[in-house]
């Protein structure tokens with residue numbers, strides 16, 4: 001009897017071991033409001049599965065607007081500075097930067113104390129919101145590509161939740177509902193009412209092996225094929241196949257695709273290229289009844305192409321602001337994809353589970369996953385067990401990669417997004433002469449050694465920048 005009571009109490013305790021953060025869709029970002037410090041000052045942070053550091057803005061930040069919320073170091077009795085510098089380059093890598101100081105303080109979510117979080121306080125940034133980095137410690141700016149022997153990892157936000165006993169596993173689930181402008185980030189648990197149909201588990205893969213990164217450092221899975229589904233004519237046109245890696249990144253608004261795939265899509269959809277805005281466009285009606293289908297290890301998820309498009313004011317013309325990358329296998333799927341998907345990320349077992357999200361979802365059925373992703377009911381294994389790795393990549397597409405890289409113009413133009421606030425007009429930012437005397441691997445190693453000392457960045461962007469310089 002006593003034992004039973006204890007077990008019941010334990011069960012009850014574990015059933016509570018989750019943390020729910022409400023998300024709002026603001027200025028093209030999914031953000032959450034947390035409180036920081038002894039004065040519980042409110043800060044708004046964008047959730048980012050594509051980076052691993054958390055930072056907040058201070059009142060001295062550049063580019064603040066009146067509506068921004070700030071953290072004042074001097075107001076908080078519990079703030080401790082590490083007296084070390086935090087610098088990052090984000091997004092497309094050009095002109096989007098943060099510069100601040102590392103420290104620790106308490107965070108609060110609706111009276112739940114998240115003690116002694118490590119985060120940076122940033123005075124100098126081009127970014128509108130602070131960031132809640134949800135990635136692996138391998139991607140932390142103190143570790144990733146600091147190659148002078150001083151690199152180290154620390155317990156970042158999700159890891160700290162485990163350390164503090166708020167959750168049992170470094171695991172979270174993400175539900176994004178752009179139509180209603182909200183979402184849910186659930187640490188330690190899954191909400192069974194937020195998805196429908198089968199839920200599949202995919203192992204994370206090392207998408208960065210080509211640049212010499214040995215371990216998995218990002219939320220990247222194997223992508224076998226991208227197709228265009230035409231519902232009207234009931235046809236399916238493949239636009240990319242092979243073993244590719246796809247980063248699942250809430251910090252990317254739309255998607256990033258290799259130039260060769262983007263060109264194929266443009267061709268199949270009969271898109272026009274607006275060279276002034278640097279963007280593909282089409283009459284919206286042309287994109288109607290068409291879907292992108294993404295095949296991950298034999299499991300297909302499809303998303304209306306209009307979800308990737310931005311309408312001009314007249315509603316007739318659509319822009320497809322997919323960012324072009326120059327690496328054959330590098331793909332990032334951002335909000336436009338994740339808005340249709342319910343995603344569970346288990347960083348302890350380095351795997352994710354994906355299912356089709358349901359909308360709207362007013363009720364919750366929250367189940368704590370105390371042993372991790374395997375606790376998900378009826379979790380399925382994908383039919384194709386082959387995953388992306390360096391071997392597959394080199395032998396399938398490296399030659400084409402080299403060609404793609406060296407055929408391109410040597411000047412990179414930053415994309416400008418239609419209807420997006422946070423974007424600079426298209427300007428030529430970097431000009432480099434292309435050199436053909438090195439093998440691709442050598443060139444990458446060379447550039448990565450040079451860049452390693454000077455620039456910290458989100459893991460993927462950094463690589464993408466290097467490759468776009470080749």
Ligand SMILES: *[C@@H]1O[C@H](CO)[C@@H](O)[C@H](O)[C@H]1NC(C)=O
Nearest residue numbers: 020021022032033034109110
């Ligand atoms: C805290 O609770 C309020 C009221 O229920 C809710 O609106 C808000 O989104 C919650 N904050 C977070 C970060 O979930």
Ligand SMILES: *[C@@H]1O[C@H](CO)[C@@H](O)[C@H](O)[C@H]1NC(C)=O
Nearest residue numbers: 058059060071072073074075
């Ligand atoms: C915080 O306090 C320090 C030391 O008293 C002072 O130098 C600094 O200017 C203050 N910062 C702000 C933002 O008030």
Ligand SMILES: *[C@@H]1O[C@H](CO)[C@@H](O)[C@H](O)[C@H]1NC(C)=O
Nearest residue numbers: 085086087097098099100124
């Ligand atoms: C970042 O801030 C530090 C300290 O204020 C400064 O020394 C450094 O030059 C800054 N870095 C950049 C890129 O502005």
Ligand SMILES: *[C@@H]1O[C@H](CO)[C@@H](O)[C@H](O)[C@H]1NC(C)=O
Nearest residue numbers: 078080104106113114115116
């Ligand atoms: C945070 O750390 C400090 C010093 O390490 C300690 O005194 C304090 O109790 C900790 N606070 C919480 C909430 O864990």
Ligand SMILES: *[C@@H]1O[C@H](CO)[C@@H](O)[C@H](O)[C@H]1NC(C)=O
Nearest residue numbers: 082102103104118142154155
């Ligand atoms: C900052 O200091 C705390 C306490 O010593 C430590 O736990 C944390 O790892 C440090 N953070 C960074 C980014 O160095």
Ligand SMILES: *[C@@H]1O[C@H](CO)[C@@H](O)[C@H](O)[C@H]1NC(C)=O
Nearest residue numbers: 137138143153213214215216
């Ligand atoms: C990389 O992964 C291996 C195997 O999991 C592990 O032994 C090693 O410590 C990791 N290396 C780094 C730098 O994290």
Ligand SMILES: *[C@@H]1O[C@H](CO)[C@@H](O)[C@H](O)[C@H]1NC(C)=O
Nearest residue numbers: 225227236293295298299300
């Ligand atoms: C998924 O797509 C692939 C590639 O187009 C196709 O061969 C397969 O039959 C599809 N699977 C399902 C279950 O529809």
Ligand SMILES: *[C@@H]1O[C@H](CO)[C@@H](O)[C@H](O)[C@H]1NC(C)=O
Nearest residue numbers: 177179180182360361362363
């Ligand atoms: C369900 O949720 C949506 C979005 O939050 C809301 O607009 C709608 O009114 C809700 N429906 C019901 C029946 O509560």
Ligand SMILES: *[C@@H]1O[C@H](CO)[C@@H](O)[C@H](O)[C@H]1NC(C)=O
Nearest residue numbers: 393394395396397398399400
């Ligand atoms: C590149 O293509 C050539 C000729 O088709 C082939 O001999 C070579 O093995 C390929 N290289 C790689 C790395 O696949």
Ligand SMILES: *[C@@H]1O[C@H](CO)[C@@H](O)[C@H](O)[C@H]1NC(C)=O
Nearest residue numbers: 147148149449450451452453
């Ligand atoms: C980067 O740092 C390493 C180790 O300190 C050094 O050997 C190398 O020359 C540096 N590279 C550049 C481009 O500064």
Ligand SMILES: CC(=O)N[C@H]1CO[C@H](CO)[C@@H](O)[C@@H]1O
Nearest residue numbers: 062063064125126127422423
């Ligand atoms: C995006 C943006 O507004 N950036 C500005 C931030 O502030 C610096 C310095 O004041 C400006 O140079 C940037 O243009």
